[in-house]
Each structure stands twice: as structure tokens, then as C-alpha cells.
Amino acid sequence: MFRLTLEKTLNHLINTNNIDTEGLNNKTIGLSVDEFNLKLLFMFTNSRVFVMEMHDQQNIDVDIKLNKTAFLSLFKGASFEELIESDEIDINGSVKTAQQLADLIALTSIDVEELVSHYTGDIIAHQLGKSIKLVKGKANNDKVSIVETLKNDLTTLLVAPSQSRFFNNKTH
Amino acid sequence: MGKTTHFGYQQVDVEKKQGLVKGVFDSVADNYDLMNDVMSMGTHRLWKNYTIASSNVTEGDKVLDIAGGTGDLAIKYRKKVGPSGQVILSDINSSMLEEGRKNLLDHGVIDVEFVQANAESLPFEDNTFDCVSIAFGLRNVTHKNIALEQMHRVLKKGGCLMVLEFSKVENEMLEKLYDFYSFNLIPKLGGLFADDEQSYQYLAESIRKHPDQETLKTMVLDAGFGLCEYHNLSGGIVAVHKAIKT
Numbered sequence A: 001m002f003r004l005t006l007e008k009t010l011n012h013l014i015n016t017n018n019i020d021t022e023g024l025n026n027k028t029i030g031l032s033v034d035e036f037n038l039k040l041l042f043m044f045t046n047s048r049v050f051v052m053e054m055h056d057q058q059n060i061d062v063d064i065k066l067n068k069t070a071f072l073s074l075f076k077g078a079s080f081e082e083l084i085e086s087d088e089i090d091i092n093g094s095v096k097t098a099q100q101l102a103d104l105i106a107l108t109s110i111d112v113e114e115l116v117s118h119y120t121g122d123i124i125a126h127q128l129g130k131s132i133k134l135v136k137g138k139a140n141n142d143k144v145s146i147v148e149t150l151k152n153d154l155t156t157l158l159v160a161p162s163q164s165r166f167f168n169n170k171t172h
Numbered sequence B: 001m002g003k004t005t006h007f008g009y010q011q012v013d014v015e016k017k018q019g020l021v022k023g024v025f026d027s028v029a030d031n032y033d034l035m036n037d038v039m040s041m042g043t044h045r046l047w048k049n050y051t052i053a054s055s056n057v058t059e060g061d062k063v064l065d066i067a068g069g070t071g072d073l074a075i076k077y078r079k080k081v082g083p084s085g086q087v088i089l090s091d092i093n094s095s096m097l098e099e100g101r102k103n104l105l106d107h108g109v110i111d112v113e114f115v116q117a118n119a120e121s122l123p124f125e126d127n128t129f130d131c132v133s134i135a136f137g138l139r140n141v142t143h144k145n146i147a148l149e150q151m152h153r154v155l156k157k158g159g160c161l162m163v164l165e166f167s168k169v170e171n172e173m174l175e176k177l178y179d180f181y182s183f184n185l186i187p188k189l190g191g192l193f194a195d196d197e198q199s200y201q202y203l204a205e206s207i208r209k210h211p212d213q214e215t216l217k218t219m220v221l222d223a224g225f226g227l228c229e230y231h232n233l234s235g236g237i238v239a240v241h242k243a244i245k246t
């Protein structure tokens, strides 16, 4: 569910703000947080991103490892450079690519802690709602239709699958 | 009998399966939508919505829905791709395509193309589509591996395949209940609502013969996809396999 929420939010951001993801095209980026047992694979393709589960021995262009605190602060918009300087992030591969992904994640303003602690449909709605607020001012598209699309997708997310492993390891 | 394959629980000649499946869908076409709602208690709509939402289809995309039948997915894709996009609904069966045409018209959707085609030999150029989907269709295809290779071929690099199909239920209790429902109630409902118990018996059996989640994932990867993962819906009654051509 977390992956889906993140995937939907990132794609809405990319679409509604016409964010140029050209530099990330055809790149696969692994992002893992051991403390959460979280292994994400971001695959950028045709101006969109797929967020999948990363498996060992998967071919990736950039591998990002972070600790729990760095991961949470990334979603709060913390400076990526500072996180690197403070040794909280370990990057294997192009730092520039990692930075681009981090910038995109920071834009989502998903409150990961909240998402992890209260795993309910309402919270996910709230999260998606927040990301709409963020893009509203900038979007050229009809705002109502964006909200409608998200609402439709949300129904869907609510019938969604078993929890990911991430949610079996609560943060607090 | 030469090489055989399953048709529900029966073993039949490989050459014959396609014709037998055609017979089933010729027979159920008229009542297909009604029966879907009755059998799944409306849940098939949520499963389909989930599939579309996680496909990440967006404006301007070219989408192919294989075994598209009465067009539930095509209608939704049409909305997503907007005027600059393109949606093709293909199915092997002309009766199902005919029902699809009517259904789309009923929904005021006219700009979807219809192509009668076998999933095993898709009449499209390589690297054409941003998304290819097949919902509740793969289990009816005789050579699933060939169909998956075809789907891979017609997808663009970076394109996404969505397979929605009945699968293996995760929980033992639910499995027992579901077995009872499928083998005792579904054929009866088929008899009652569609006057066609036999076809619905086949549908229930074909679900059990379909590869489970992990096996299908391996088949998808073997067909050439670089990434594949699945999500179980409704406790594994159905699974959505999502794969990317890398």
C-alpha cells in the first residue's frame, strides 16, 4: 500500500507539474531502509515511474541505502546534500540521479510516519489530498478532474492487497 | 489423440481447446456482464479498477486490452488516455466483440478500435503500446507462454503489462468456502441466470487449472519481461501481475 501511494503521488506530481524526468528515463534506482525492511525499486520510463519491490541481485543503476531517520526526513524535504554529508545515506552510482529522485520524493510531502502508524484508508486519502494541495497552485489541468481521478484511484487503493512487509515493522 | 492440454478438468487435444473455449464464450456472451456481477457480487469492478489504477496509464498513451470481451477495461482506459491517446480492444471471439461494441455505445464511448485476434498471434507491430492488459483472459489461452511473448513484443520498452486473473487463494478457510462457491453455486447461478450451467462449470474449473501467482510470475519473466510483481486481491481470489519491458 505504501508503494502504491508513493507511486500514485509521484506520477500525479510528474503529470500535473509537467516535471521533466527525461534525465531519469530508463533508470532503475534501488532505495532501501534496513530498519523498515523496505526495499524499493524506482523504474523511470516514458515520463512516469513504477515503484516496485526490489529483490537481491536485481540490476540497478543507482543504489541508495538510508537509515530510518534519513528516510523520514527525506519525505519532510530535508536537504539531500546535508544527509549525504552527515553520512546518513550511502549511494552507489550516480549521485546526481539519486538527488533527482530525492527531490521528487521531497515534493510529495507524504507523512510517512503517519502512514506507517495508522494504516487506514482515511489516512491514505488524507495523504493523497495533501499532495493535491501541493500541486494545485501550479497545475494547468482542471483541478476538479485531478481530484476526481485521485478519488477513483483511491477506491481502488482501498481494495488493495495485503500489507507490504514495510507495515509489519511499525516504527513506533 | 495427439498432444493434449486442459479444458477445465478435461484433457483435450491441443488443437481443439481454442474451439471449445470459443463455444463457451459464444454461449455466455449475451449474459456475460450480468453474470460477472452476479458471480463476483460486483467485486470484479473493483478488481478491474485496481488494475487500471496501478497500470499508470496516462494521457496520450496507446493501450491494448487483449481478450477485452465486453469492454469494461477499454471504457476506463479511454478516459485515462484522453483525445491524444489510443485504445484497442481485441478478442478472439466475434460474439464477445459484438457485445463489447454494444456496451461501449451504451457508455457513449465511440473512439475505441476493435480487433479480432488471438492473443497468441497479435497483429501489431513490435514496440507499439505503452500498456497491454489482459483481464480474466489468459487462463483461456492454449499456449500462455506464446501469448506472453507476443505481449512483450508489442509493448514499447518501458511499457507495462497488466494481467488480472483468478489465482490461488491464500487462506485455507477461504479456499474451502471459495471451492464450495465455485463448484456448487456458480454453475447453478449460470443455470439460473444464463441457462448455461455447463459453461460456468468450465469457468470454475479453468480457474483451478490456471498457474498460481509465483508460477505465472516466472512465466512472465521467461517471456522476456525484466521486472514482474504481483498483488493479491480479495485474499488471492484474483491476482494482478504487473510487469515492465526493460
Ligand SMILES: C[S@@+](CC[C@H](N)C(=O)[O-])C[C@H]1O[C@@H](n2cnc3c(N)ncnc32)[C@H](O)[C@@H]1O
Binding pocket: B021, B025, B066, B067, B068, B069, B070, B071, B072, B090, B091, B092, B093, B096, B117, B118, B119, B120, B134, B135, B136, B137, B140, B141, B142
Ligand atoms: C472471461 S472473458 C473476460 C472479458 C473481459 N476482459 C473482462 O474482464 O470482463 C474472457 C475473454 O477471453 C477471450 N479469449 C479466449 N481465448 C482467447 C485467445 N486465445 N485470444 C484472445 N482472446 C481470447 C474470450 O473470447 C473472452 O472474451
